[in-house]
Every structure is written in C-alpha cells, then in structure tokens.
Amino acid sequence: MELRRRNNSYLVFACTLALGFLICMPVTTHSLIRGDCFLPPDEGNCGNRLTLRVKYYFDSTNDDCSEFLYFGCGGNDNRFDSFEECENVCLFNNGF
Template sequence: MSSSASLRSCLALLLLLGPALGAPQALAGNSGAPGPAPNHEICLLPPEEGPCRALIPRWYYDRYTQTCQEFTYGGCDGNANNFRSLESCEKSCWMIRKVPKICRLEADPGPCRGYLKRYFFNLSSMKCEKFIYGGCYGNDNNFQDEDSCVDHCLPEKTGPLLCYSPKDEGLCSSSVTRYYYNSKSQSCEEFSYTGCGGNANNFVNKKDCYNICKKAGSNKPRIKKSRSKPPKTTRKLQ
C-alpha cells in the first residue's frame, strides 16, 4: 500500500472514531454515580447509598428542604443525585426554584377509592398538574383547582433570572476581575473570571451588576398568597 493510500485510510478511521473518542462521559459532576440525566431531574432523585459497603461522604440535593445535604455513599450503583462536594451539588441544582413546603411533596392519592379530580404542584415540571384523589389521607399538595395551586406554589422572582445564577469562574486560565450578583447576600461581589465559559451573571464593573440586579435585592423572591387555603385532607378509617 502506498503512503498516500495509508494516510487516507488513517484519516477515514479517525473520522469514524473521532466522535466516540471525544465524547465526554455525562455524569452529575462526579465519578462513581450513574448518569446521564438532565440536572433538573437528577436533583429530584432520593438519596441512594447503593448496595456496597464503603463509607464515602457525598452530597445530594434534598427536594423537601431544598438544600444540599451530606450522606454516606456505599461506593457503587446508587443514582446520579450524588456529588463529591457541597459546591458541586449547589452548582448543579441551583436552578430548582424555591417553593413552599407543601408544593415539594409528591402527589398522593391516598388509600381510599373515591374519584376526585384535584391538582398538585409537580416539582419536576414546575407546573400544576391533574391527579385523582381517593378522598382521604394523602398530603397537602392537593388543590381543588389549578388557579389555587398556581397561586400557592409558583414563586415570582424579582429581577432577571441571570442574577440568581451561581458564581462561575469559567473554563480558561486567565484571571480577570469581574463582578457577580450574590443572591444570598443580596450584593454584587468581586471574583476572578478565567476568560471563557461561565454564565451571564458576570459584569465588567460593580455598577453594571447593581443596575441589572438591584431589583433582585430589593425584595426577596415573592410568593403569591392564595385566596383560598389548600383543602384539608379528611382522615377516614376504613
């Protein structure tokens, strides 16, 4: 085989294998936990230690407290709601908006056999959705109509959504002074930007940061108060 033919064969092989060789492994920011899955769905999974017996400290996002919590991972299997550090957990799950406690519960039809059309707030879709309630027990994520569910569970944030993004230094190796809006301290803070990547919560100067995000700091994220309280579930004994 001539050298030119050999070169063409090598190039063809590289073209075929290139996508497979270059494809990243899509995990939830950590090895030892299965993936891939969209971050939003990952963060709503329950903590799962797995069947192995190692004692590895890890972090998971708790949908009920809406915070990252530490747990002990066994070292194999489990699920993708499994992060090596508090920072990586918060960075992956920041997009899950804060909602009232009852809206974080899963739909519960209860043990009775009635057929009542109700609405619950689905934290995965961030929407109020229909479900069939049996008529007893269940939980308080149970609304008689969609409007009551929306009024109680959907938060309204003040200011642009970019102001609620976490600080992200980016992917490169430069060191550029920038500012980001810290929604916890409700102030614009300095950080070192690496020059590429990152997110939109990144301002050249403090004044721009303040002008864009001042509404986010003027009030805490507001929640519309429902005119009608969620119905109390009737507890019956069968």
C-alpha cells in the same frame, strides 16, 4: 409585572412605558418556599372509584401544576382544588 424563572426562583419585574420605551426593572427575587409543594402526588388511602375526585398537585420537576385522581381522604398537602390555587400557592406564592 412579569415573572422570569432562574434557578428555582422567579425574578419579578415591574414594567412601564415611558416616552415610547418599555422600561423594566427587577422588583424582587422570589423562591418556591412552601415545602408541601415538593411532595409527590398522593391519591389517598380510602374510598373507591365512586369517591374519586380530580385534584391538582405541583410537579416540582417540571415547575407546573398537573391533575391527579384523589380518593377523598388521606394523602398529603400537595393537593389543590383548582389549577389556579396550585399555581398561587406553589408557583406564584400567593400573588407573585
């Protein structure tokens, strides 16, 4: 499968090789639907430098996941433990 971005949505294509030709057909259009993914990164409101942890947030302006430092409590739900989790939830929406 292949993803193509168009107007904040992604067209999912299924491709196959038949008789020496690559044939691709759109399977579905998929939008970014999780509202938390549009929140700004929030480092939280407690802790100190000893409790800082690297987390990831979805940057809806750039349609990409980025690192930020999190204090360990508070904040919002646009916070993920890994780059892959961020992509799966906000960009590929659980597997697309």
